[in-house]
Amino acid sequence: MKFSYVNPTQIHFGQGQIAAIATSIPQDQKVLVIYGGGSIKTNGVYDQVVAALSEHSWIEFSGVEPNPTVETLDKAVAIAKAEKIDYILAVGGGSVIDGSKYVAAAAKYVGNGWDILIGKHAVTEAIALGAILTLPATGSESNAGAVITQKATQTKLPFHSAAVQPKFAVLDPDSMKTLPERQLINGLVDAWVHTCEQYLTMPTGAMVQDGYAETLLRNLLTLASQYDNRDNNEWRSNLMWTANQALNGLIGTGVPHDWATHMIGHELTALYHVDHARSLSIIQPSLLRNQIEAKRAKLEQLGKNVFGLEASDDLAERTIVEIETFYHNLNSPTELTEHGDDKLSAIDSIIKQLEAHGMVALGENQAITLEVSRQILEDAVK
Ligand code: NZQ
Numbered sequence: 001m002k003f004s005y006v007n008p009t010q011i012h013f014g015q016g017q018i019a020a021i022a023t024s025i026p027q028d029q030k031v032l033v034i035y036g037g038g039s040i041k042t043n044g045v046y047d048q049v050v051a052a053l054s055e056h057s058w059i060e061f062s063g064v065e066p067n068p069t070v071e072t073l074d075k076a077v078a079i080a081k082a083e084k085i086d087y088i089l090a091v092g093g094g095s096v097i098d099g100s101k102y103v104a105a106a107a108k109y110v111g112n113g114w115d116i117l118i119g120k121h122a123v124t125e126a127i128a129l130g131a132i133l134t135l136p137a138t139g140s141e142s143n144a145g146a147v148i149t150q151k152a153t154q155t156k157l158p159f160h161s162a163a164v165q166p167k168f169a170v171l172d173p174d175s176m177k178t179l180p181e182r183q184l185i186n187g188l189v190d191a192w193v194h195t196c197e198q199y200l201t202m203p204t205g206a207m208v209q210d211g212y213a214e215t216l217l218r219n220l221l222t223l224a225s226q227y228d229n230r231d232n233n234e235w236r237s238n239l240m241w242t243a244n245q246a247l248n249g250l251i252g253t254g255v256p257h258d259w260a261t262h263m264i265g266h267e268l269t270a271l272y273h274v275d276h277a278r279s280l281s282i283i284q285p286s287l288l289r290n291q292i293e294a295k296r297a298k299l300e301q302l303g304k305n306v307f308g309l310e311a312s313d314d315l316a317e318r319t320i321v322e323i324e325t326f327y328h329n330l331n332s333p334t335e336l337t338e339h340g341d342d343k344l345s346a347i348d349s350i351i352k353q354l355e356a357h358g359m360v361a362l363g364e365n366q367a368i369t370l371e372v373s374r375q376i377l378e379d380a381v382k
């Protein structure tokens with residue numbers, strides 16, 4: 001283990017905490033409030049933002065879509081530049097927060113913002129950013145990552161920079177009350193896979209990271225089992241905090257990471273508009289079976305410590321079945337069906353995109369070549 005760790009995002013957690021933005025954003029800052037398709041106007045979040053910013057000078061930009069596109073976000077970049085914005089307040093789910101990170105960075109750059117995604121511009125400077133989270137899933141509210149889509153080329157790419165990490169994040173579980181079931185389930189699944197991507201690799205003896213990852217996985221399992229009784233503050237609070245902790249950097253310190261499920265999943269979203277979390281439940285079981293020998297020890301550890309399974313020669317295999325059952329119980333798919341009826345050409349398209357995006361050696365051992373991705377897809381595409 002060797003690492004430097006800081007998470008500088010101040011968390012305001014709990015009911016009524018949106019009011020905290022009044023003091024978290026300095027009063028002399030000109031604010032751009034960014035949000036999505038308008039869900040915040042149906043659950044009182046927008047009204048609370050307006051009340052909290054009553055002493056600030058602010059304008060707004062709406063219409064950031066799920067899987068935010070650079071085509072839409074560049075309009076906000078132009079506004080941020082023209083209006084000399086000092087502070088961006090992202091209000092929404094992962095898409096709005098990721099999109100706002102892009103706007104914050106691109107507004108400080110003279111070139112084409114897409115350069116950030118293709119690695120042509122390394123972000124070292126950005127407009128200050130704060131977030132109000134309305135959909136627990138991605139962890140974007142307190143991490144330095146963002147995933148942006150270029151609609152024209154069906155390209156979905158991530159970027160990371162400490163400069164875009166939110167200064168603060170408000171996590172008020174009440175804002176989840178209007179979440180459609182599908183999005184709530186997406187949150188459970190995304191947080192599950194985030195934990196797996198940083199845990200299901202190889203044994204490292206990192207007791208803190210492993211132990212905390214297992215706690216988060218057990219939480220998600222428990223919350224899924226209590227799904228029918230989810231309409232209460234305790235359930236919502238536990239999901240919101242668990243999803244945040246799954247991708248705020250802590251469990252990933254000093255240990256190997258995988259992220260292959262995410263990288264292949266991003267192509268399913270870019271090509272077939274599959275929800276992010278659903279792309280993960282489609283790919284992960286097939287990927288785990290494909291990589292079972294490399295991951296056997298950690299799968300066994302997960303089976304024992306999270307699912308409570310007894311030891312056996314096929315413990316790793318049974319653990320994958322349990323993960324699949326977890327997805328099925330939540331009605332999250334484990335096979336791609338959105339590809340039309342030509343399986344072979346769908347797989348070809350996905351492989352072509354992976355190649356174009358340099359995703360040719362994925363996973364903790366860089367063992368997932370295009371040929372291996374093709375095998376994984378063979379089992380995951382119906
Ligand atoms: O646009 P609005 O009207 O807000 O509606 C959204 C959207 O339609 C709706 N919603 C959000 N909060 C709501 C609500 N509806 C009712 N009540 C509420 N309280 O939910 C829909 C989906 O929102 P979205 O933000 O797209 O979902 P999510 O949070 O799952 O974000 C997914 C995006 O995050 C990226 C994904 O790739 C995807 O683009 N990720 C970002 C990561 C990061 N920055 O660290 C890591 C993740 O692995 C992920 O890749």
Ligand code: ZN
Nearest residue numbers: 138190194262
């Ligand atoms: Zn994810």
